[in-house]
Amino acid sequence: MGLLDKIKQAFSNTVSSVTSLSESEFDKVLAQTHAEQKRLGGYFWGMKLNSINEYANNVVNWDDKKKIDFIIYCIVEIAKFYREIKSYSSSDENWQKIAVAEAYLAQLFKTKLTINEDDLKRLIEAFLQNKKWDWAALNRWPVLAMINQLSRQYKNGVPEGMLEPLTDIKNVFEKITDHYLQKEKLKIIEKINALLFTSIAQPEEIKPTLFLGEDRFAMYANNVINNLPLNEREIWYQLIARAIKASGAKPSAKYLNETKVLFKQLGVDKFKSIVNDWFAFVIGLKEITTVHNSSGYSYSTSVFLNGVSVDAIKGFVWMCAHFHDSNTLNNLAKLAERCYKKMPGVGPVAAAIGNACLFALFTSKGLDGIGHLSRLKLRVKQASAQQTIERYIEQAADDKGVTIHEIEDMAVDGLGLIAGKRIFEFENYTCELHVTGIGKSELSWIKADGTPQKSVPVSLKDQQSTRIKKIKEVQKQVDVATSAQRDRIDRMLRSSRKMSMDYFNEYYLNHGLISFIAKKIIWNITISGNTVSVIKKDDEWVDSTGTVVLPEVGALISLWHPATASVQEVKQWRNYLISNQIQQPLKQGFREVYLLTEAELNTRVYSNRMAAHVLKQHQFNMLAKTRGWKYALMGAFDNGINNGSAQLQLPEYGLKAEFWINEVAADDAFNETGIWNYVATDQIRFTRIADGEVVNLIDVPALPFTEVLRDVDLFVGVASIGNDPNWQDSGGVVALNTYWRAYSFGDLSELAKNRKEILEGLLPRLKINKVAAIKDKFLVVEGKLRTYKIHIGSTNILMEPNDQYLCIVPDRTKTNVSDNLFIPFEGDAGLSVILSKALMLADDDKITDKTITSQIKTR
Structure with missing residues (x-):
């Protein structure tokens, strides 16, 4: 008789004895519990038994033998129901009774329950006999809770008679291949292995614990451990055993202290060397994407790390909270950024590791970790991660008794x-x-x-x-x-922050890295109540006329902004930057200014200046978060059109900016995860943070007003579908074609007007100046074959004489032509695209790309 036959026979005998002795009583318990839950009006899915009288006054008082008999009875009833019933609903009383049985299974294994050898055999036989009906194999049965009971009861090892049944159920778990059960499966196997090892090992013997599962990290890291000397491996076994149990948002003091003792035994340098190597491996790891085809439907799944590896790596990241060396902190920052990157259909590849990195950076000694957090605040796009970073930086600032600006400067x-x-x-x-x-x-x-x-x-x-x-x-x-x-x-530049000259000299002007930026920026220096704008030239402060300015002791310094300067002063600074060939690291002298319009004075509390545009939602989302705005992607799973908004906190002014957004629900325009591809823009408003009241636009200070509208203009100028040269040929939503053409060749925004002014200054210095000219909203280029009108806003092209559209997709692999031209600021990708197209089209007879030449020669 084979092992399976023995199990079946033993299980049949067990079930027979249980049902003959207790079936009616156990059935009565389920029925009365069901009736009481129904009277209470509670849900049966995931129901709790602590408030049920039948459990509290009866079942809880049974001896352990009877509780185990009841557990086995519940297993049989649950399995029977799912084998025989093909469909059911939450209102089905038979299903409700089974939900009660499942609740008793979960509850009884949570309470203290003494399990002997015979009990364990009967329980495991019951689990194994009834595993086949469930799609998730043993997922429904609380095997982990049972193993936890044994771990608490048999701290020094289980009796010999338990070894075989534990091995049997472990073997079954090892055969489970379902991706979604891997974390649960591996943790159960590890707990069973721990019980088995404790039962047969010598008292001083250390259990060989490696990373669980067979993902790429586990295989790589385990190979590293296996090649170490035995005395070092034994310390790593203990560290890994603690790491794979890492749970929660933050480590306990006990965890940090225990692991510190262990890695100090190993040697801190040895520990950091291996852990940093593991971090580098994960940073360089690429997700594996598999395409599936089923019944004519194609979908893809992506895998980065298994859940157990994520917990283990998180545990080792926590251990690094003790360190503050530059190599470890730099790796933690890069690991955080990697783990917050999104994977299609999943989200961040390993947010738990990213969160652990943020904790370790915050906890590390000194301010270098805060410096990394400050940088990550600009790089990480996940809203919850940004909130965590901001909270840590605020806490660090409070601890130092300084402002957030100051802690970021210092770090x-x-x-x-x-x-x-x-x-x-x-x-x-x-x-x-x-x-x-x-x-x-x-x-x-x-x-x-x-x-x-x-x-x-x-x-x-x-x-x-x-x-x-x-x-x-x-x-x-x-x-x-x-x-x-x-x-x-x-x-x-949104802020009106002022600094003392001593502070500015230390953290900006004389700083090894920031000085490169600070010396090319225009600053306001306030001396004895008078403010003059200056820039550094040859180690001296000069104003827009080149006159040397000598700051007095006690002078205050702040960023200059064209919105708070006169038109004449702005022109002077622009002329100065161009004549002295000063390329600013950010757009300041040539920054766009947004003043209140007549229409905005009439609408009073909102601006429609950026309304009625169609944006690519994912691109807009990325841009908004890059600029510090909070926005949640809107999906087609919402009923009807769901209005949303992007929001920017302006705490210095007690204000919050809101940019209203609507879904574009045309032609089922959503991706495979149900997120709308396009959104339509609406109003811009400002509200008070304190009470949420809408503020009249005329009462909004100039700096936050102009910077908010500039951000929104940027969102539209980059994410608008009108900027997509492939729109008409790429299957874009037909209903939006009218908007696409109107935007592609329509009026210029403030960003585009500013770009036009730059082009007017650049054009005389370009080799195409004799065949190119700016006419209204176009840069017009006379080629050898045709004349081209490049729209200064969208960068799209029309060809004369019939305004035929010319589609040219910029080649991002080629050198940026603007690198060899003086432009008084960095960062305008659209300007570079226009210059690249203009230079190419001026020599259109030399173009060899057939996708372009075929369009040029077609009239």
Whole structure:
């Protein structure tokens, strides 16, 4: 007789004895519990028994033997119902009775329940005999709760008679392949293995605990552990055992203290070396996407890490809260950013790890961790993560007794730079790192005699490869940091913040990294009540006429904004920037200004200036979050059209800006996850944070008003479907074609008007100046074959003489032509696209791309 036959026979005998002795009583308990829950009007799905008299006054008083008999009876009844019933509803009384039985299963295994060898055999036999009916195998049965009972009862190991049934059920779990059950499955197997090991191991023996499952991280990390000496492996086993149990939002003090003791035994440097290597592995990990085809329907699933690996990595990230070295903090920041990146149909690939990284950065000693959080605030788009980051930064500021602006200033790492340069000395060579622009830097090598070396010296590539790799890593950090600080300072233009000159000199002007940005920005200096706008030139402050200004002791300094300056002063600064070839790291001197219009004075509390546009919702969402706005994607699963809004907090003014958005529910225009592809824009309003009351636009200060409208103009200018050159040929919603053409070649927005002014200054210096001219809202280029009108707003093109549309999709892999032109600010991608198209079309007879030439030659 085989093992399965023995189980079946034993189970039949067990069920027979249970049903003959207790069936009527157990059935009565289920019936009375059902009736009482029904009288109470409660739900049966996931019902709780603590408030049920039948449980509290009767079942809870049974001895353990009778409770186990009842559990087995419930298992049989549940299995019988799902085997025999093909369909049911929540109002079906038979199903309600089974829901009661499931509630008793869950409840009784949560209470203290002594289980002996015979009891365990009967329970496992019952589970195994009835596993086939359930689509999720053993998912419905509370096996984990049973194993937890045994772990609490048999701390020093289970009796020998329990080893075989525990092994049997473990073997069944190991065969489960359902992706959604992997985390539960692996945790149950690990708990069973722990029971089995404790039962047969020597008292001093340490259980070999590795990462669970077979995902790519587990295989990689386990291989690292297996290649270590035995004494080190045993410490890692203990660390992993604690890490895989990591749960909750934050670690307990006990967890942090216990793990610290362990990794100190191992050696802190050894621990950090391996953990940072694991973090780097996860940072570089790509999700695996599988396409499925079923009954003519195609869909895809993506996998990054299994749930148990996520918990384990989270546990090790928590351990790193003890560290504050730059390498670990930098890896934690990069790991957070990687784990918050979204995976199609899933969301962030591993938000739990990302949250743990934020905690570790916040908890680390010093301010370097806060500096990383400040940068991540600009990079991470997930709303809950942004809220967590903001909360940590606010807490750090409170702890220091400073403002949020000040804590972020104090936390900026100079990365060893002095005035935008860092020198690395080698024998016979010097390597210089220079910041050359926002997100750009160069490494140059110099020989001992002072002559330049074109590339990394061959002699150093082998001998100093590790150090050279570190230098390149520093270069990457510098590039990321200049971009982040530029964006942070750009957001400060919403503020009327003032700083003392001493403070400004320390954290801006003389800061190794930020000085590169600060010296190209226009500042206001207030001296004895008088304010003058200045910029740094040759280590001196000068005004827009080039006159030297000497700040007095006690002077205050703040960012200059064209919205608070006269038209004449703005023109002077623009002329100064152009004549002195100063390229600002952000658009300041040429920044768009939005003043109240007559229409807005009439509507009083809202602006329709940016209304009635159609935006690509996902692109709009990304742009909004990049600028610090809060927005939730709207989906087709909502009934009807659901109005939403993007919101920006302006706490300095006690205001909140709202940009109203409506879904565009045309032609089922939503993606496979049910999110609308397009949204329509509506009003802009300002409300008071304190009471939510709408504020008259005339009462909104100039800075927040102009910056909010500028943001919204940016959202429209980038995310509008009118900017898509492929719209008509890509299957875009036909009903929106009228809007697409109206926007593509319509009136210029403030952003586009500003771009036009820049083009007017650039055009005389371009090689195409004799065949190109600005006419109204177009840059008109006379090619050899045809004349082209490039719209200065959308960058789309019409060809004369019949205004035929020309579709050209920019090649993002090619060099940006504006890199070789002086533009007085960085960051206008649209301007670069216009210049690229103009230069190409001026020589249209040399174009070889057939997708373009076929359009040009068709009339």
